[in-house]
Amino acid sequence: MKISRRSLLQSTAAAVAAPALGGIGALSFGGVAVAQDKPWKHGLSLFGDVKYPAGFKNFDYVNPAAPQGGIVRLGAFGTFDNFNEVVAMVKGNLAGGIGLLSESLMTQAFDEVSTEYGLLADGVRYADDYSWVTYRINAKARWHDGKPVTVDDVIFSFTTLKENRPDLAAYYNHVVKAEKTGEREITFTFDAPGNRELPHIVGQLTILPKHWWEGTDKSGNKRDVTATTLEPPLGSGPYRVKEFVPGRTIVFEKVADYWGKDLNVSIGTNNFVQIRYEYFRDLTVSLEGFKGDQIDWRTENSAKDWATAYDFPAVRDKKVVREEFPMTSVGVMQAFAFNIRRDKFKDARLRRAFNFVFDFDEMNRQLFYGQYKRIDSYFYGTELACSGVPQGLELDILNDVRAEVPAELFTQPYANPPGGGPEVLRNNLRSALMLMREAGYEIKDTKLVHTKTGERLKVEFLLQQPTFERVVLAYKASLERLGIEVSLRTVDTSQYENRLRQWDYDIIVSSWGQSLSPGNEQREFWGSKAADRPGSRNTIGIKNPAVDKLIERVIYAKTREELVAATHALDRVLLWNNYVVPQWSYPFQRTARWDRFGRPETLPKYAASAFPTIWWWDEAKAAKAKR
Incomplete structure (x- = not known):
């Protein structure tokens, strides 16, 4: 199973084709009656039971009362010229953090192995032989323009990603049909029984807004989902693009009326009002940028720099904290x-x-x-x-x-x-x-x-x-x-x-x-x-x-x-x-940060630092380490 794309995008301080499917959405589904006999589940586990029961309040590893606010600045390497995830593997350079805008049907738990809980979907059921899975879209799910997330969006996303992303064409190769089987229900049919992972990986599908991609931009030009773009895309996630400088900076701002802010899988997460990505063409310059307080968090991949480059005044004054987090999930x-x-x-x-x-x-x-x-x-x-x-x-x-x-x-x-x-x-x-x-x-x-x-x-x-x-x-x-x-x-x-x-x-x-x-x-x-x-x-x-x-x-x-x-x-x-x-x-994630942030007392077992997803801005610490 892939490591959750959304989880990685939010938990890491980033440095950073199959034939077309004919007739999707128009084919009859012979197993609908059987599907409706299966009980709805709130979560999926590849082997064994899920940890959290239906109706749980929040994940154990978050602080449900985490303060909301503050700006976190992350560093990224290289450049970017694209906001379109659909062509990420074949055209252009995708902007860091763009996954903050979009959501999947399910989301990963950081304290369980191969376990997912409902995000855009509030229910899931599947065949005993894993030959199909049905997801039920949460009635509250909304795009940032206020329109509801629909089954048509899911079908559009599946078709578009499978036809245009070589990696996803392979990943979803054994999903042969996707169709509407209820007002808020979509059923995916697989080419053979026995693949217990397929219900999970369908739950990781990034959902795109069909109406936005089939519409026109501000200039009246029809959008092309197969082309790179620097037009900030419409999303359903906790953040939207606030501003950017192509190839240099991208700023995400928290969506005040984000539809999922009260979901149990969201409580205690996404606590920053802004997340900024600053791009560097040279890793040495990136390190100097961190020392000069241009970015807040750095994941250090160089053993030499870890051993020699962190003896500067802010470290000695304890304004910068160096910490290693065990890597147990990968x-x-x-x-x-x-x-x-x-x-x-x-x-x-x-x-x-x-x-x-x-x-x-x-x-x-x-x-x-x-x-x-x-x-x-x-x-x-x-x-x-x-x-x-x-x-x-x-x-x-x-x-x-x-x-x-x-x-x-x-x-x-x-x-x-x-x-x-x-x-x-x-x-x-x-x-x-x-x-x-x-x-x-x-x-x-x-x-x-x-x-x-x-x-x-x-x-x-x-x-x-x-x-x-x-x-x-x-x-x-x-x-x-x-x-x-x-x-x-x-x-x-x-x-x-x-x-x-x-x-x-x-x-x-x-x-x-x-x-x-x-x-x-x-x-x-x-x-x-x-x-x-x-x-x-x-x-x-x-x-x-x-x-x-x-x-x-x-x-x-x-x-x-x-x-x-x-x-x-x-x-x-x-x-x-x-x-x-x-x-x-090296069995640890080496990190350095300006000491402005709080975190839960116990971090999740399978997410290393889990920064910035479950951390928050600490006003008292920030006052001692002013920018």
Whole structure:
């Protein structure tokens, strides 16, 4: 299951295609009578019961009496030229925080795993075999222009997003029909039973105002939902766009008559009267902007800066607070990712050789102040990470694809090459050279060339963040010792996104966040159908039948135990194919903030800092740390 888009947008101080559906809304629905026999539920849990009963007052982790007011300023990296979420993956650069305007049918609870409660919808029911789900729109739900949110809006949103967003086309690929089955009811039909996650992911659908998108702008021009726009869109959420400077600043103001302010899922949240995003083209300038009190909150991703850059007067005077929050809700793979669509990277032995050349231990000591641990799983930091050798249910699952996966994974635990000093590095380089020879390369005149074509192995690292240059330069020196020609290119955000969409790269730095209940998004990450779809998250280009089969085992798991075992199997096969050179991770969110904010005494288990969603402006603190 994806991590809730709305939750991430509101909880993070941001740095930052299928065939058209014919006949949606016009087809008959044979299961309506059955649907109406099912009781309405106020929440959904992927496995087990929901924590909060019907009619609960508020989430346990909020302060229902939180003060309302204050302005919070967040930093964002790069630029923006678009407010239209529909084309976010294929055109332009979407503005930070734009999800504050829109809402979904359900919203995530931060203290439960894979659990959602009603937002735009006030009721949900589904088939015992998960072959359909029906949502009932809250009669109070309103757009900012006062018009009600309707079933037609939901159908329009589903159709539009599925036809224009490659990532969502894959995510909702198995939803084959959406139709009105009551005055406020919409039923989604799935292509097969058994996929228990589909009712949940339909609940995450962003709902767009049909009447607004089919209308005209102030100039009388018809709006185009398939084009980028800087016209602030109509929303139903707690905020609207107040003002903006293209590419530099966007200000959201709280909607005074927001329809959902008294909902139990809203109480104690969205406490700031304004949320501002200030854009920086350079991360160093962004840090200086924080020091100069131009932004209030900073999530620090640089170990070097965390260790060296926060000794300034405001820290010493305790006007700036540094704090780390445990990351318990997500796993991650961050890595140098190969584009295996290119012939030179198709051999797993060559890709493994790159891992032997990567001297993480020395890099961690010299560049990262020893703060990081090496990643050894696509679900690193969670119970979903494989370990040891496969046993029990995981082994049974892997036996079904035994002929299609590396034989070693049945007898050896996966491990990155060892590190720890010059002698180990020399041994690793020898091992790398041996693997490269097995893959058809040899050294001639200090150059690594292919034995058949005589072509030198050349690789380009494509980056969008200059902070990664020092990492790649250290890696580059080691690769060049083996005769590989290495270049480094750092481009701006727009160029980077365009090159990704065209698969125009050798190696990139990529990361995949994982929820505690993986599911349909795995097709988008590693599935064969996503490999050739521009805008997909399968940046590696994986087309592996065994991976596809294991993804389906994850999606159609009937119990938590089976889900964990299937995920272990998927993780193990991905690792043993050496699609990436794993990098590093840190189990905490590093943050620094000007001390002007209050928060609940106990933060939710699965949302790290949960800033700014459940924090508030503290007048007493703000008086001591005046802007």
